[in-house]
Amino acid sequence: MLGYEFDIKKVIETIKQFDAEVVGLQFPEGLKVHATKIARQIEDETGSTVIISADPCYGACDAADVDMKDVSDLLIHFGHTALPIEYDLPVIFVETKSDMDVKGALISAVELLGAYKRIGLVTTAQHLHLLPEMENFLEENGKEVVMKEGAGTQKGQILGCNFSAIKDLDADAFLYVGSGNFHTLGIKLFTDKPVVIADPYINEARDIDEFADRIMRIRFARIAKAMDAESFGIIVSSKKGQSRMELAKVLKKMIHKEKKEAFILIMDDVSPELLTPFMNIEVFIMTACPRIAIDDANMYKKPLLTPQELEIVLGKRDWEDYEMDEIEY
Ligand code: SF4
Known part of the structure; x- marks a missing residue:
């Protein structure tokens, strides 16, 4: 363990x-x-x-x-x-605090980061205490580390739905220390810059480009499928930290302006089963955890879009201006 x-x-x-x-x-x-x-x-x-x-x-x-x-x-x-x-x-x-040794993964990460000089270093709560050690290691290996506090997050800390600690950070590339693709994908979609993950759980580093490309192709397919929809279900969470009712109301008005129908659905946990009675709705918009639309897309029969993706569907935003959805705390 x-x-x-x-x-x-x-x-x-x-x-x-x-x-x-x-x-x-x-x-x-x-x-x-x-x-x-x-x-x-x-x-x-x-x-x-x-x-x-x-x-x-x-x-x-x-x-x-x-x-x-x-x-x-x-x-x-x-x-x-x-x-x-x-x-x-x-x-x-x-x-x-995780007691994982991050050194091995960092050594591989430095190789992958290659010529990129200014590195935005980020991690999640359980590795925050290791940031000074990681920063020293990167600097000893010729990198310049940039970090800042976010709104509601500590210096160098990101959440799956909040990237304020890297917003407008002047970095050539980002290094995420932690496991899995979840946070790394978020950084990639948020910044569109090179991102390397140093994974101390398997002691290796990798880039996320191929995975992120695959996810973006799925996003664009879902957006394209939603283009002709006439009815939308806007999902709002009853969890305090995910609740964005005001945003849902704005989206409902935006949809009505286009002479289409929109219903607000409030729920605690979101699941495909709970949406089964609403299959007469063609497209769902997620204002709860932004990652449900991105990471669980394949579990849902109908397109499940973020608010920014809805804007593309309604012609209010260009495809080129695709943006990762965030919850601002
Ligand atoms: S809203 Fe989603 S990504 Fe954000 S903290 Fe909650 S579960 Fe994580």
Whole structure:
């Protein structure tokens, strides 16, 4: 099992400070396996009763404060950094630090970055503590590292839906340290610059170009398919951190102006099954997590578009001005 540091000492001190009788715990999917061990330790050391949220958790956008507000005094949310959202009870965000060694992947990444000099260095919450070490390594290898804070994110930190930490960053290329294609694809679509991923979990680096091209071809096929649609379903999330009702209303007006029909659908988790009763609608627009339209496209029978893709469909935006959708926190 991969190692993560949970900072339980701080958690226990916080629970004691709050004098909490009941404590809610929430973990992202990859960390849920640690939940019972942590719950046992908290109950033993504080005397509090622990309630573990067993629902899926996709990010800090998805804190279980509403579920926990009537049954606990405090919610401890592991694995994500705080977002500027108003919660229904005190929520303490506890970063979990990965103990992965990133050096091997960085060595390969430097080779792939080749002649690119100014490198925008980014990662996610669990590797943030390694940024100074990574920055030093890159500089020792002739690179100039550029980073900045984002709106609601720390220096060098990105989310799958928020790239403010790299917006307008003067970089020749970006280096993402972490696993999988999810965040790297977001950086590529957001910046359209060279992006290399240094993956410490498999100790290798790769570029994302071929994968991003494949995704863009799918996006353009979905947009083309939506061109003749007369009815649109605009999906809004009831999760506080994903809710963009005002945007949905703007999109509905925009669609009506083109003499087409639009319905706003509100839901918590979005899934193809929940859309089954609405198959008389031709195209769905996603104002919840922006990544659902991009990453889960193949799961949906009808085109599922981002707000910017809808603008292309309605002739309000040129294809060349394709933009990644973001949630601004
Ligand atoms: S909205 Fe989507 S991408 Fe953004 S934090 Fe939530 S789950 Fe992640």
